[in-house]
Amino acid sequence: MKCSWREGNQLQLLENGDQYYPAVFSAIERAEQKVILETFIWFEDNVGWQLHEVLLKAARRGVHIEVLLDGYGSPDLSDRFVGELTAAGVIFRYYDPRPRLFGMRTNLFRRMHRKIVVVDGLIAFVGGINYSAEHMSDYGPEAKQDYAVRVEGPVVQDILRFELQNLPENATARRFWRRRHRPEENHTPGEAQTLFVWRDNHEHRDDIERHYLKMLANARREVIIANAYFFPGYRLLHAMRNAARRGVTVKLVVQGEPDMPIVKVGARLLYRYLLKGGVKIYEYQRRPLHGKVALMDDHWATVGSSNLDPLSLSLNLEANLIVHDRAFNQTLRDNLNGIIEQDSKAVDSTMVPKRSWWNLGKSVLAFHFLRHFPAMVGWLPAHTPKLAQVAPPRQTALETQDRIEPENPGVKP
Numbered sequence: 001m002k003c004s005w006r007e008g009n010q011l012q013l014l015e016n017g018d019q020y021y022p023a024v025f026s027a028i029e030r031a032e033q034k035v036i037l038e039t040f041i042w043f044e045d046n047v048g049w050q051l052h053e054v055l056l057k058a059a060r061r062g063v064h065i066e067v068l069l070d071g072y073g074s075p076d077l078s079d080r081f082v083g084e085l086t087a088a089g090v091i092f093r094y095y096d097p098r099p100r101l102f103g104m105r106t107n108l109f110r111r112m113h114r115k116i117v118v119v120d121g122l123i124a125f126v127g128g129i130n131y132s133a134e135h136m137s138d139y140g141p142e143a144k145q146d147y148a149v150r151v152e153g154p155v156v157q158d159i160l161r162f163e164l165q166n167l168p169e170n171a172t173a174r175r176f177w178r179r180r181h182r183p184e185e186n187h188t189p190g191e192a193q194t195l196f197v198w199r200d201n202h203e204h205r206d207d208i209e210r211h212y213l214k215m216l217a218n219a220r221r222e223v224i225i226a227n228a229y230f231f232p233g234y235r236l237l238h239a240m241r242n243a244a245r246r247g248v249t250v251k252l253v254v255q256g257e258p259d260m261p262i263v264k265v266g267a268r269l270l271y272r273y274l275l276k277g278g279v280k281i282y283e284y285q286r287r288p289l290h291g292k293v294a295l296m297d298d299h300w301a302t303v304g305s306s307n308l309d310p311l312s313l314s315l316n317l318e319a320n321l322i323v324h325d326r327a328f329n330q331t332l333r334d335n336l337n338g339i340i341e342q343d344s345k346a347v348d349s350t351m352v353p354k355r356s357w358w359n360l361g362k363s364v365l366a367f368h369f370l371r372h373f374p375a376m377v378g379w380l381p382a383h384t385p386k387l388a389q390v391a392p393p394r395q396t397a398l399e400t401q402d403r404i405e406p407e408n409p410g411v412k413p
Contacts, residue, residue, distance in 0.1 A: 001165055009153030009194045011328045013303070014127065015335065017135035020148045021047060027119045027150075028054045035065045036118045036163045040073035040111065040305075041130035044081050051131050052081060059088040066090075066167070068387070070112040071097030073130075079393075086392040094388045095317075110201060113316040115148070115305050118163055124156045125149065126196070126321045128228075128292045128305050135290075141257075144290035145339070147332075149303045149321050155194040162196065162319075195322040199306060199313070208306045208320050209313050213239050215296045219248045224336050225294040226253035226284075229307040230267050236308065237270065241277030249280070253336065256283030256345060271352045283351075286343035292320075293332060301329045 014020040028035055035058060042048055059065050067085070069077075071094045086092050095112035117125040127148020129135050135144050197207045209232075216223060216239040223243060230252070244250040252274065254267045271281060292308075295301040304320025306312045323329070 001162060003155075003158045003162070003196045005193045005195050005324075006154040006158065007193050009151055009155050009192060011192075011194065011323060011325060012150040013328065013331050013335070014125075014129075014148045014150055016137055016144070016146055017047060017129060017133075018137050020125070020127070020129045020135070020146075021050065021131075023150050024117055024125055025050060025054045027117070027123050027125075028058055031058050031063045031119045033063060033120050034118075035063055035120075036116070036160070037066070038068045038112065038114050038116045038163070039130055040070045040113045040115065041132055042069055042074045042077065043130075043132040043134075044077055045133045047133045047136065048081075048131050052085065055090060056085060056088055059085065059090050064089075064091075066093070068093045068095055068112065070095045071388070072111055073113075082390050083393040086390050089392075092390040094390070096386055097388050111311070111316045113305050113312065114198070114319040116159065116163065116319055118156065118160050121156060121160045122152060124151050124159045126151070126159070126305075126319055127303055128290060141287055144288050145284065145286065146290040147293050147303050147335075149323070151194060151321065153194070155196055155321070158196045162198065193324045197304075197320050197322055199316070199318040201315075201317075206313070208304070208318060209233070209236065211302065211320075211322055212236060212294065212308070215294070215300055215302075216240060216243045216250075218300075219243050219250075219296045221297050222249045222251075223294070223296050224251045224253070224333065225308070226289065226291050226336055226339075227294075227308045228255060228288075228290045228292060229309040229312070230254045231270070231310060232308040233310075233313060237273065240274060240279050244278035250278070251336075251340065252279055252281045253284055253289065253340060253344060254281065255289045256285040257288055268351070271347055275347065275349075275352065281347035282340050282344035283347060284339060284344045286339070293336070295329050295332050295336070297329075299324050299326050299329055301325070301332050303332075 012023075014023055035055070037055075042051070055065055055067070065085075067090060069092075074094075075097070082092055096110070115125075115127055115129060125148055127146070129146045129148045133139050134142060135146055137143050197211060198204055199206070199208050213235060216236075223240075225240075240250055240252070274281060292306055292312075293301070293303045301323045302320050303323070304318065306316075306318035306320050312318050
């Protein structure tokens, strides 16, 4: 499947669960025919139960609903939680579930990391927000900062076709003679155009990364990249430096209060190389950054599920929207400049790891790892993941009072 730029779409940037969940739930409540929902994480918390409720009500009024969850990201939903949905007719699948080993999840690589909702083929949501109370601003200091897009228009049909093509009954094995697809390179879209792109382990292995590289090569004035897990390949780092060196203002926003400490350690190994090339780096301090967004000049923007790290760029299944629209670009720019000015700390020389043989060795190893990681990943088995559908619960036996009573109930038989 190959997608093209689509004109005439209506776009809305959604920030955090505070804006995202009401928009998604409202769309599902108005659904008349079909809802397709994919997510990496769905927790059985307040937000998770709200999603459960709107899906359950939609299924009971006859809406066809299909859900795909990642087997690693969402392993702990209870039988009751899932059973109520499947009993109402919801088709509920797990992507590549694996048994635990000594209580630990073993399916670490090649995850289904997309976050997509399609309602009636008319409305779609694409972004990085999971279904968890962690994405609500009232969650506390650990609340995540994240983004998604609500879209109506022709591109929704591309997203729907993508979803339908990936259903088990429609999936076909990749033939070795099939030429690998490359994303459109020469098309220059106008205003209000949108392109749906994704990364998989077959024909679209580097589509999202190639759009980032093309964006950096074409930038003339400004680039802002805000990414939660920033540890990209050498090509992307080199492209960022090249853009900055030719006079483009390149701003990078990364986690200053990460949900996983190793994230900051990894990102800081790259600081010296980027700062030396003129890239401006900011650590977001208010709470964990979970966003995966970027913009260029006054028209290009992207929002999606893909981080700029080895997992997202080389292993996981991801999806992004690329947007050419001045109004959307400005909305995202205002938001990102706001968090840079109000909640971020500019990285300076005091925050760069000191020069030492140990740090030099770590940096050299990191760069060689980044440069060769895609080839190394190719050695891992690219197995065909299992999609496991959850069967509806069995009907419970009829209660005793529903059975035929003896003619003389007072006399024991």
